[in-house]
Amino acid sequence: MSTALKKPFYLRPPWNILFEFHKLEKLTPWNINIAYLLTTFLEEMEKTGQIDFRASGVALDSSALIYLMKSKLLLKLEEPPKPKPPKEFLPPPLFLPLRYELTSTTIKNLLEVLDEVLKGEKLIHSERRIIEPVLPPPSDILPQLDRYLMEIEIQMEKLYFSLKQRVKGAGIIEFSTLVKGLERLEVIRTFILLLFLANNGKIDLWQDEESEEIYIAVGEQPCKQ
Amino acid sequence: MQTIEKQTVEKKASQEEKLKRELALIEAALYVSGRPLDLKELCSVLKTRSKNKVKKLVKILMEEYANRNTALEILELKDERYVLQLKAEFTPKVRKLVSRPLLSTGPLKTLSYIAYRQPVSQKRVVEVRGHHAYGHIKLLKERKLIAGEKRGRSTILKTTEYFADYFGLSHDLATMKRQLKNVFEDYSKKEKR
Amino acid sequence: MQTIEKQTVEKKASQEEKLKRELALIEAALYVSGRPLDLKELCSVLKTRSKNKVKKLVKILMEEYANRNTALEILELKDERYVLQLKAEFTPKVRKLVSRPLLSTGPLKTLSYIAYRQPVSQKRVVEVRGHHAYGHIKLLKERKLIAGEKRGRSTILKTTEYFADYFGLSHDLATMKRQLKNVFEDYSKKEKR
Numbered sequence: 001m002s003t004a005l006k007k008p009f010y011l012r013p014p015w016n017i018l019f020e021f022h023k024l025e026k027l028t029p030w031n032i033n034i035a036y037l038l039t040t041f042l043e044e045m046e047k048t049g050q051i052d053f054r055a056s057g058v059a060l061d062s063s064a065l066i067y068l069m070k071s072k073l074l075l076k077l078e079e080p081p082k083p084k085p086p087k088e089f090l091p092p093p094l095f096l097p098l099r100y101e102l103t104s105t106t107i108k109n110l111l112e113v114l115d116e117v118l119k120g121e122k123l124i125h126s127e128r129r130i131i132e133p134v135l136p137p138p139s140d141i142l143p144q145l146d147r148y149l150m151e152i153e154i155q156m157e158k159l160y161f162s163l164k165q166r167v168k169g170a171g172i173i174e175f176s177t178l179v180k181g182l183e184r185l186e187v188i189r190t191f192i193l194l195l196f197l198a199n200n201g202k203i204d205l206w207q208d209e210e211s212e213e214i215y216i217a218v219g220e221q222p223c224k225q
Numbered sequence: 226m227q228t229i230e231k232q233t234v235e236k237k238a239s240q241e242e243k244l245k246r247e248l249a250l251i252e253a254a255l256y257v258s259g260r261p262l263d264l265k266e267l268c269s270v271l272k273t274r275s276k277n278k279v280k281k282l283v284k285i286l287m288e289e290y291a292n293r294n295t296a297l298e299i300l301e302l303k304d305e306r307y308v309l310q311l312k313a314e315f316t317p318k319v320r321k322l323v324s325r326p327l328l329s330t331g332p333l334k335t336l337s338y339i340a341y342r343q344p345v346s347q348k349r350v351v352e353v354r355g356h357h358a359y360g361h362i363k364l365l366k367e368r369k370l371i372a373g374e375k376r377g378r379s380t381i382l383k384t385t386e387y388f389a390d391y392f393g394l395s396h397d398l399a400t401m402k403r404q405l406k407n408v409f410e411d412y413s414k415k416e417k418r
Numbered sequence: 419m420q421t422i423e424k425q426t427v428e429k430k431a432s433q434e435e436k437l438k439r440e441l442a443l444i445e446a447a448l449y450v451s452g453r454p455l456d457l458k459e460l461c462s463v464l465k466t467r468s469k470n471k472v473k474k475l476v477k478i479l480m481e482e483y484a485n486r487n488t489a490l491e492i493l494e495l496k497d498e499r500y501v502l503q504l505k506a507e508f509t510p511k512v513r514k515l516v517s518r519p520l521l522s523t524g525p526l527k528t529l530s531y532i533a534y535r536q537p538v539s540q541k542r543v544v545e546v547r548g549h550h551a552y553g554h555i556k557l558l559k560e561r562k563l564i565a566g567e568k569r570g571r572s573t574i575l576k577t578t579e580y581f582a583d584y585f586g587l588s589h590d591l592a593t594m595k596r597q598l599k600n601v602f603e604d605y606s607k608k609e610k611r
Contacts, residue, residue, distance in 0.1 A: 088353060091341045091409045093333035096391060098311040098323060098450045101259025102504070105520035107585045111602050113523060114530035121531070121546045245487065253489035253508035258515040270512055293486075294438065296446035315446040319463060322451040324562045324580065 009048055010055055015041050018062040019055075029069040038063060123206050152196065159193045160202055163218045170219025178216065247271060248286050251279075255299065255309035261390060263306045276305075283307050300393045308393070313408075328364065335361035339371055340384050340405055343398070347373065347380040440464060441479050444472075448492065448502035453580050456499045476500050501583075520584070521561075528554035532564055533577050534598055536591065540566065540573040 010019060017023055018037060041059055045051060167173050175194075179187045194216060197203045204217040254262060254270045264276040271279060287299045287307075296315050300308050311319070320327060328336070335354050339345055351358045362382065365371045370388045373380045386396055394401045447455060447463045457469045464472060480492045480500075489508045493501050504512075521529065528547050532538055544551045555575065558564040563581045566573045579589055587594045 089341075090334070090353070091337040091405070093330050094337040094340060094392070094405075094408075095313060095316040095320070095333060096328065097313060097393070098316055098319070099259040099309065100256065100449055100452045101325075101518060102257035102452075102516045103518055103520040104516045105526065107587075107601060109519070110526065110530045110533070110585060111598075113527040114534055114602060117527045117531045117546065118534070124546055249487075249489040249508065250511060253504055253512045254515055256490060256504055257512050262515070266515065270515070294442075296442040297449060311446055311450055315443065318443060319446045319450050322447055322455070322459065322463070324451070324453070324560075326560060 008050060008052070008055065009044050010041060010059070015044070015059070018059045021062070021065075024062065024065070029066050029073060032066050034063045034066055123204070152193070155189075156193050156196055156200075156202075159190065160197055160218075163197075163203065163216065167218045172215050172217045175214035175216060244282075244285075247282055248289070251282055251286055252309070255307060261302050261306040261308040263304065267307070280305065302390055302393055303396055306390075328368070331357060332361040332364050336365055336370060336384075336388075337405075337409075339365070339382050340388070341402065341409070343383045343402075344374075344381045347382055350382060437475075437478075440475055441482070444475055444479055445502070448500060452502075453583050454495050454499040454501040456497065460500070473498070496589075521557075521563075524550060525554040525557050529558055529563055529577075529581075532558070532575050533581065534595070534602070536576045536595070537567075537574045540575055543575060 015037060017032065038059065163173065179190050182190065194203065194205060198205045205214060207214045250270055251267060254267060264279050267279045267283065268274060268276060273279065290297060290299045296312055297309060298312050300310065302308060335350065335358050338354060339350060347362060350362065366373065369385055371382050372385050373382050389396050389401060394404050443463055444460060447460060457472050460472045460476065461467060461469060466472065483490060483492045489505055490502060491505050493503065495501060528543065528551050531547060532543060540555060543555065559566065562578055564575050565578050566575050582589050582594060587597050
């Protein structure tokens, strides 16, 4: 019984090549001597007395496969080589002539646009300031906001619609006016919606540095770019 | 009282001064514009209406430049237009100093192939130059150096008049190709040296 | 067999040729860059390490330009930098030919912001100028108008010496910002009037 448990001889090199196909694929078929492998395989089988017809069958199959691989390679070699396309003259790169050109931008132009950019910067500053002081810690409001957040798209549309009505299409409205008479939680919800709307570019927000009033601009605004 | 001789000398000197100033003005105009200028534009810089006078002056300046034998040259292009530029032989040596966006070697090779083989199908260009050529062709079209023309299902590529001007080449296709051939032959001779 | 005299003459001629070529190379570099170049940059064009040699060559070229007495001049600036430029007196006469801006409005705005707030983080620039600023920053770097420096995970942006030269500002950052602020304030005051 012990022989049955022992690894059969043909799973050792060099014969293992006939039984492990994945290894076969990695080898060049020309490097495999089938005649040698099969002869020694039979000799070894007779010597050890481990006559196994299944193993012989597999060995035969593998040999056939190797032959096939060899003949395929041969056929490939026999294919007439494709005629090389006639070598075409490839001209060297044509470098464009270099010409110096004076440009018209002056420091005045630079400062003109700087003025606009700094206005934009101010706006971003105030947007940031709004976010920090006004929002209470999220833990206070989030549990109650779950359902509300799920409906946020609808709520945003509602608020945007009412904003547009209040400014009659386009204009500016103060945050304090918008939330007048509302409860604290409602005020916060409205504010969060405003941030979402501003983020989507539907409205613009900024805060007056002294009065801390937040202004909401609705409708066509002069472009920031 | 001045003698006649002295007057003549002074007059001559002032005429020379004037000529120098006018030549310098043309040089200034060509330098700052960085593109070909026609006689009308040069007339307006010199505040004269005489195209003939300006033409004579430009020729003098061109000759001066040619005699100086330096890195810059003034060329006459088609339709009496003039341009100041770096001589092509210096381009590879100083390209890296240019702060304007330049075309890199790949697109320039595609351009020279199109220029040499034109009119040539886009398909052929891509076959010879590889798949990158699609990007090159787009870029070259954007720069108005080449133009495409649909013929049935294929696109035929050609260089533009702007291209010919930029290189100071003829607008006549056959002549241009001959000129280009000379340029390329010069180039390969230099490469072999 | 060559006589010694003939050899000497030939040697001299080839030396003169070499000198001419080197002068032309410097001229080429100064012409295409359109900005002041330092000795290091000129050395790299001439493929030499000798700053002294380059300095001598530039001086010869400067003299040649001065003798020609035309519209262009080569000047020596602070820190051994050299620039080829149009003589100031000619600028008003040819300004009308200059029509191409250095940059289009978007990138110019981003540049002005960087110049005013520098050193400034790339993140901040994008915050203020929007996402297009990434493209602008790339362009400005290519044009050598700004440079970026990694500091930990963020990139700090600054204008370059070329920027300062182009707008005629100081190379010293503090001075430049003061200059910009002064001009800017003057300008805004005038606007408000």
